[in-house]
Amino acid sequence: MTFEEISEADFRDFAGASPYKSFMQTPEIAKYREENGWTVYYLAAKNSGEIKAATMLVAKPTFLGKSTFIAPGGPLLDLEDQPLTEYFMRSLKKYIKSHNGYLLQISPYYETRELDRHGDPIENGFNHQGSIKNLKNLGFIEQKDPSQPKYMYALDLDGKTPDELMADFKSNTRGHIRKAEKMGVRVRELKREELNIFKQITESTSIRREFEDKPLSYYEQMYDLFVPRKEAMFLLAEANNLLLSVAMFMLYGSEVVYLFSGSDEEYMKDYNAQYELQWYMIRYAAEHGYKRYNFYGIHGLPREGQTDGVYEFKKGFGGQVLEYIGTWELPVDLKFYKLKNFLKNLKNRGK
Helix, strand or coil, X not given: CEEXXXXXXXXXXXXXXXXXXXXXXXXXXXXXXXXXXCEEEEEEEEECCEEEEEEEEEEEEEECCEEEEEECCCCECCCCCHHHHHHHHHHHHHHHHHCCEEEEEECCCCEXXXXXXXXXXXXXXXXXXXXXXXXXXXXXXXXXXXXXXXXXXXXXXXXXXXHHHHHCCCHHHHHHHHHHHHCCCEEEECCHHHHHHHHHHHHHHHHHHCCCCCCHHHHHHHHHXXXXXXXXEEEEEEECXXXXXXXXXXXXXXXXXXXXXXXXXXXXXXXXHHHHHHHHHHHHHHHCCCCEEEEEECCCCHHHCCCCHHHHHHHCCCCEEEEECCCEEEECCHHHHHHXXXXXXXXXXXX
């Protein structure tokens, strides 16, 4: 087994075929990071010249000149394969240390248990708890505030028609869709010069729901990087010249991911545009051969009483809960890592 830097082209080929692929582990996200001051690395473990594990890493000096290294949505490997995981992670640690890094953060697109729509384990479903044990044995620490959602909600589209999918929707969800169509709600793609409309609606939604919206430059960069590759769509739901709801979707591999959205609060109940927007994209995904429609993050497991209206909205379309391994950190320079955390805690106590 060897560990080495690889080309962007070789990484793209490997990532595109990986069962653990994510739009976060793409050269396009690497370019987005580069445009915002990060350094990008493509690294792989090979056996007889064949790539067995790989990751796109980004790095930026964050504290006293030392760099944090992040594998967004990665790395790409079977984390239950203990020998491969140990070799690759130890090699990453050594590489990062030689490049003045003190910390590695990972957020693999790796499911740990097969759950139903209520968040309960499915009998005889897959269970990849060994992956967690392998990370802990290597010194990784799970983060309580993950950079990527640990729990998501998704629809299995494989081989199903739109009519078959709608039949599994809750009756009130079907009713909301019918009402939206009766009210004349239509969905269309936004052009790049219309992204100010997208930003206007997401920003007002973020103020209402108290979360931090992305800047317009983020949406513009993501549009430029992914839309020409047909790997992103920005949609608008409107009626009678009213701008009702917007959403951003990523289309990568066999999956469509519902990433960001916003709705005009004044017209939400009257038009139900957010339901028509989802239905439009679910139909699109099914008709274009995608195997999964990922509604993306939910807040915790429903069976533990940790969810909210976002989960109830998504559950109305059928589907199931997805449990991912979460975000983990590996101290590369332990003394520096402890110093940074000590100073951070000291600062927090002084607030």
